[in-house]
Amino acid sequence: TGAFTYDPGFTSTASCQSKLTYIDGDEGVLLHRGYAIGELAEKSSFMEVAHLLLNGELPTKEELDTFTWTITRHTMVHEQLATFFRGFRRDAHPMAIMCGVVGALSAFYHDSTDIHDPQQRTIASHRLIAKMPTLAAMAFKYSLGQPFLYPDNSLSYTGNFLRMTFGVPAEPYEVNPIVEQAMDRIFILHADHEQNASTSTVRLAGSSGANPFACIAAGIACLWGPAHGGANEAALNMLREIGTPDRIPEFIARAKDKNDPFRLMGFGHRVYKNYDPRATVMQQTVREVLSALNVKDPVFDVALQLEEMALNDPYFVEKKLFPNVDFYSGVILSAIGFPTSMFTVLFALARTVGWVAQWNEMITDPDQKIGRPRQLYNGPTQRPYVPVGER
Numbered sequence: 001t002g003a004f005t006y007d008p009g010f011t012s013t014a015s016c017q018s019k020l021t022y023i024d025g026d027e028g029v030l031l032h033r034g035y036a037i038g039e040l041a042e043k044s045s046f047m048e049v050a051h052l053l054l055n056g057e058l059p060t061k062e063e064l065d066t067f068t069w070t071i072t073r074h075t076m077v078h079e080q081l082a083t084f085f086r087g088f089r090r091d092a093h094p095m096a097i098m099c100g101v102v103g104a105l106s107a108f109y110h111d112s113t114d115i116h117d118p119q120q121r122t123i124a125s126h127r128l129i130a131k132m133p134t135l136a137a138m139a140f141k142y143s144l145g146q147p148f149l150y151p152d153n154s155l156s157y158t159g160n161f162l163r164m165t166f167g168v169p170a171e172p173y174e175v176n177p178i179v180e181q182a183m184d185r186i187f188i189l190h191a192d193h194e195q196n197a198s199t200s201t202v203r204l205a206g207s208s209g210a211n212p213f214a215c216i217a218a219g220i221a222c223l224w225g226p227a228h229g230g231a232n233e234a235a236l237n238m239l240r241e242i243g244t245p246d247r248i249p250e251f252i253a254r255a256k257d258k259n260d261p262f263r264l265m266g267f268g269h270r271v272y273k274n275y276d277p278r279a280t281v282m283q284q285t286v287r288e289v290l291s292a293l294n295v296k297d298p299v300f301d302v303a304l305q306l307e308e309m310a311l312n313d314p315y316f317v318e319k320k321l322f323p324n325v326d327f328y329s330g331v332i333l334s335a336i337g338f339p340t341s342m343f344t345v346l347f348a349l350a351r352t353v354g355w356v357a358q359w360n361e362m363i364t365d366p367d368q369k370i371g372r373p374r375q376l377y378n379g380p381t382q383r384p385y386v387p388v389g390e391r
């Protein structure tokens, strides 16, 4: 391979050092700053996890109050952004809108784009975490033709998001505590996942000195792909298409057929060669939410039976393909009332915490350099130019 190591897809290249997230893919372990994801999902809140990822430690009660207050102060977006939204077609995919509006934040918040100023970096980080729910809810409201709702800072981070999404100005909105807790847990499960494609994209964009809003917009664009964050939307669409358990074998056969591009969405992972610990929590949360909301969704039975059948199939066993975080999340999100097109937006909202924490870690890393992979050139050798009339 000449002077460089050839490593397509970076399967064996560590691009950075990080203290944020540890994954043992063989054992199915995921730790944030040393804390197991299952324990965080069960016992903590998204704001606690955001503090943990950003600042290195779980907050004391007082620190949590201060952090939450600080985030809350930034939940409103510049009024002019509403005009920007109105430039999009009503049927625009909300991820297309998010790519645009988050990138556009750099044009609205000039006082937090200097990456060399630690205070500006902190403000930009808080702004991004605080404004994502507002922007995500606006993208949803725009598709419905309903008015945008301003944030209500008396609610929790997640409660506020639910109200801006599902509330209308004409009526009071009661946040359902079970939905709020489930949503908060889903946010925790998506908060960070070390050097996945979108996080690597954020770091790569940031390595050139680009401002944080532009970097997070780059991450959102990368997340959209169906092999990454778009898998939650694709997984639910697939489960709905399967429809009834008797059709599962047909889809399993397709997933195994190398001449068919179809894959089981929500299955397999670059790093996990065991059950994704996030999927375990997600499956449990589906049960809780469906029973609390009294929703009977046949798609959950399809998912459970598909999982069982796949896990007993030699193809999936040999290739160590297990359900990942995206396999069950769609069932919950759909029960809460989100259309599939919003699923990846919710992933982006939560992952913003990880992106921002990783971006800050990179900027302050003394080893940081512009990301610049090399290549193995395999095109033509040098040849003389032939004028167009003689070709």
Ligand code: CMC
Binding pocket: 009, 196, 226, 227, 228, 229, 230, 231, 255, 256, 262, 263, 264, 265, 266, 267, 268, 269, 270, 271, 319, 321, 324, 325, 326
């Ligand atoms: N269904 C059927 N076969 C699969 C699947 C699947 N879901 N995933 C992997 N394989 C096969 C693949 O065809 C390949 O077979 P072979 O060795 O015979 O060519 C082998 O397993 C290894 O797959 P790979 O594509 O080389 O592995 P990768 O590490 O490059 O890809 C992945 C990982 C997540 C992109 C892939 O498993 C996939 O496409 N899964 C479906 C999409 C999905 O659920 N993505 C969400 C990932 S978790 C959340 C996130 O990151 O956003």
